[in-house]
Amino acid sequence: MTATPVGILLLSVLVLFSLHMVWRLARGRDGTAVACFLAAYLLLAVLLDHHPEPVSIEPLILPLFYPYAWLGIAAAMWAAVHMRVSRRALRFPGRDVRLAALFASQLALHLGVLALSPWLEWRPMAAYVLVSPLVAVISYIAYRLQLMEMRRRADCETTWVFWGGLCLLLPLALAWLAVRAMPLLLYLT
Template structure:
């Protein structure tokens, strides 16, 4: 089996996304975010190990492919220690806007995919699992929207409305784009 140029480009896209995540973690210098990120790797690796116990190396490398899931688990571990819910939204006082936007966006993206999947015939979850390059692009776009909102906010608050819109719009976009772009990606690889 040989990889095509399109396949290599998709792999490079996933690698660039992972390097961006690592750079955000290092640049933030947040001990809670880094500890959550490391712990999330082991949680995701254990999940992959339990789901397929007969493939010994798959749990080691598969979290790198699904780095958006890895980051969502890290965000779930990080959120209780770093965020405060208020009436206006989610207050993130202790963290830099970049790491806060990255973690919250990935948590919203993953929760939205999980929660809307039954109502949308599991198509958002199918795209979430089967199209990691597309999910990396959509995750990055959602991160940029959340970062823009956090940088405009004087208080460091992400509004509930933006969080709800991001949680619902991301899986719908992944479902729609997944159905449209999957045949194109299959032709590339």
């Protein structure tokens, strides 16, 4: 991204997504979520460290450009602790519905991208790596849809049908973006 108006707009999308993510964690007041979030940052920084130099600042900065990857790792850790699986739903007993919706939507996004990318000619993974702002937008839309579905239920849960639908639709949306939006964004920035 360059310093064009579109480039600045795309960078602001990442900043706003990151701020929303941190705000949601602070408002959730869940110590496990914060611990998973911090551990995910460290894990992502270690995974992104590929430099032979003994000290490099790049691994510490790169997670900020991929906040959805950071949140996805945290979601996997948090779900391993709090998610309960039943025949009809994924349950998060005793958790804040907004925090559960955030983590459930991110889990759906990441599982869908990892599972469907080979069958979609790696387009979802290409969009995931190359078009961070658009993935952040898709991620936020997934969060809002998941939150709407979870608020309709008495307990903090999501049905398998809805969550599975997110797992399928989100990679398809990313594949479509890889074909349609990436060339346009490259032209505009």
